[in-house]
């Protein structure tokens with residue numbers, strides 16, 4: 001600790017603190033413009049100048065100068081004030097000062113500083129900038145005339161996002177922030193640069209001119225897309241969500257969001273939202289009242305027993321899932337309930353459920369930066385959970401944490417400094433993990449001895465044998481095992497969800513075995529973290545929204561519909577026609593089922609087939625809790641009133657329970673109290689950032705079953721997955737995300753493209769044993785030869801016409 | 816005791832004096848008042864280059880104490896900001912003139928127009944078209 005004096009206040013801070021940090025601790029406000037707590041000190045603007053007794057004769061920038069013992073700092077003496085005023089005059093010399101038409105007005109650091117320092121005239125005069133404004137992309141407007149060259153956008157894009165899309169170009173008065181070859185910005189569109197820009201040089205185009213900052217009410221919420229559980233602030237005006245507002249103090253991620261969280265909000269106040277219930281009459285969906293619709297549904301459900309089933313989306317709140325489960329199991333008397341197509345949650349529900357004794361991850365997202373080694377299985381972690389990707393990037397770059405990757409394709413993670421990628425053949429992940437476990441045993445690196453069954457089973461997985469199967473060198477496997485064993489703390493990450501059938505229970509067992517053998521469970525910075533797809537995937541498991549005793553899982557439910565044993569199907573928010581594999585079979589099942597009820601925000605492809613459609617609310621219109629993938633339980637509350645006549649599902653299922661003679665929980669708190677996994681957490685006391693539900697581990701070594709996937713010669717191994725810009729099918733209703741990624745595509749390697757003479761963007765046909773689909777080709781350096789990747793979100797040219805749920809599908813690609 | 820006739824005489828003097836003065840009553844609407852230049856009557860949106868000068872900065876609706884101004888900004892073909900909607904609800908306006916004072920581009924003024932009576936409530940909501948300065 002170092003003790004110093006700032007404006008006559010004594011303060012003790014860590015020895016690596018800067019004067020600015022110390023001043024903050026002492027409650028002294030030093031103005032800053034280019035400094036950001038999330039970024040490394042830069043010292044570009046000189047707003048933070050202070051006087052230091054020991055360094056008389058010049059003014060010292062507080063944000064870059066480390067503290068020393070006994071320093072005497074004065075933050076606002078006449079020379080300091082004079083210097084700051086000059087800095088501002090210089091900054092505004094060429095600045096257009098077009099505040100009336102600048103969207104940043106009212107939230108602008110330059111405005112605020114000019115106001116604080118009473119800079120209402122300029123002693124200097126010069127021409128204003130005349131840079132061309134960049135309108136070349138749909139999301140970010142770049143007006144370099146307003147730029148103050150603080151470099152925050154450049155630094156955040158590099159230090160946190162790891163994209164490096166922006167940089168300083170030219171020199172002196174000509175300096176601007178430029179893009180790659182000064183072309184149109186083509187990046188991840190996470191909007192981080194916009195969020196830190198202190199002026200109006202970078203602006204969100206979807207929000208352009210929509211409202212002044214001060215006219216909006218800021219409502220805190222939790223992002224409704226992926227399982228990371230990022231906190232967001234919604235900007236609300238006239239009962240509409242107009243934008244997301246950056247708050248650097250929000251959440252573990254300090255306000256960082258990905259493109260979906262930042263730009264995918266339009267679905268909430270979209271014109272396409274369903275406004276009234278719809279009932280099929282004469283083969284037409286016609287508008288109806290709630291009473292009529294609910295009475296009809298209740299009548300069908302009454303006494304239906306196991307001829308009824310429900311599929312729910314893990315985007316619903318925990319409390320809604322509790323009620324829907326109660327409705328189905330108690331009032332209707334059916335155990336046929338499931339979510340995420342059944343297999344989408346198997347890695348956690350079955351895999352970790354058996355291996356760890358609890359269907360949850362042992363590690364949290366916070367453990368990533370506290371670890372010594374990160375083992376990421378598949379680079380998709382970055383695409384499915386971008387903010388977790390930022391955490392990994394910061395862990396690697398700022399803390400020197402080692403990054404090991406096992407993946408069937410290259411990706412952004414494998415480009416991080418020092419990342420070691422084991423590029424395996426598609427579908428061979430479990431064998432590869434087994435080989436790593438085998439090395440741990442063979443080289444006596446295991447901390448926990450293997451059970452005889454596991455040891456025997458692993459005998460087949462010597463690195464040499466597996467090398468042949470996976471295409472990864474035996475030595476690389478050994479090195480990975482050694483690195484994993486040598487790290488004191490190591491965390492294993494993998495993605496699970498609808499598009500990742502390969503991330504199944506077997507993969508989870510194999511990964512868990514590594515952690516068990518390596519002794520990496522149950523301590524900080526170590527363990528297993530399954531990154532689940534949806535915002536409440538973990539919650540759906542904690543509530544137990546899975547088939548009960550003798551109940552059918554999602555696939556069996558659909559089969560039951562086709563076979564006629566399921567007569568009434570309630571689909572709450574899922575869109576199986578697009579997101580479940582084997583579209584033809586799903587459609588057949590939904591056609592066959594006698595009575596289909598769909599509760600959704602939109603008239604999705606699935607809802608169009610329904611007999612009754614119930615309009616329900618988005619996360620911005622309801623209260624309840626979501627559980628992030630690391631079992632962080634967070635509370636949301638309504639930011640806007642329900643759109644149209646839509647109702648929160650809590651109310652809908654509550655009313656159905658009442659209609660069927662049951663007693664629903666009256667409040668969210670009451671429903672929450674029924675969730676056994678959250679014993680010890682009080683709904684009322686859940687504050688910002690939520691609370692972690694306890695995970696009690698009872699590790700068991702389970703022998704994973706290895707299924708080798710063979711793709712016929714001459715065919716491509718098609719992998720499915722998620723695109724960075726989307727999550728499930730809901731983001732397809734967010735204009736922002738669609739504007740940068742709106743069409744189905746398939747990624748293939750450069751060599752394959754050259755061989756088949758396919759150019760970027762060309763229409764290609766994918767044909768599998770189940771069907772054919774035409775999509776755009778993307779030529780990507782991350783793919784290996786013979787491997788193709790297609791995201792699954794898009795209804796038009798839906799990939800589930802050729803994909804029937806296998807981890808790897810053999811397809812032919814033709815022009 | 817003072818003379819009881821004195822106050823009466825004084826009163827009569829004033830009354831008689833007025834008989835010979837010019838009358839103050841304005842025979843409205845046959846006669847019309849002269850409105851002072853600084854009078855704060857109906858607003859007008861100034862026009863320049865055949866366009867409203869207003870850039871939809873939202874400052875007047877922000878400052879308006881009666882909260883009677885509604886502005887909605889739009890983006891034109893040149894990506895510039897303009898008032899796609901500009902409305903003042905004259906039933907709520909207190910004619911304080913803050914809006915005029917707040918405008919950073921001098922796009923708003925108050926005219927001498929004071930005859931705002933109307934039959935229906937809706938007619939008191941002045942849209943952008945009605946507010947545009949008449950040349």
Ligand code: SF4
Pocket residue numbers: 095096097098099100102103104105106108109110111146199200201
């Ligand atoms: S960036 Fe700030 S100072 Fe510059 S025009 Fe916009 S609001 Fe005004």
Ligand code: SF4
Pocket residue numbers: 153156157161163164165166187188189190191192193194
């Ligand atoms: S949007 Fe994100 S990726 Fe794109 S330039 Fe900004 S910070 Fe970088």
Ligand code: SF4
Pocket residue numbers: 146147148149150151152153154177193196197198199201202
């Ligand atoms: S664009 Fe914004 S964040 Fe980037 S350097 Fe300019 S002022 Fe700073």
Ligand code: SF4
Pocket residue numbers: 878879880881882883884903907908909910911912913914915
């Ligand atoms: S005159 Fe006053 S009350 Fe009337 S619109 Fe202007 S600011 Fe509002």
Ligand code: SF4
Pocket residue numbers: 100868869870871872873874875876886898914917918919920921922923
């Ligand atoms: S203050 Fe002036 S420029 Fe701004 S919205 Fe009002 S009239 Fe338009």
Ligand code: FES
Pocket residue numbers: 031032033034035042043044045046047048049061062063064
């Ligand atoms: S804030 Fe210190 S130099 Fe910019």
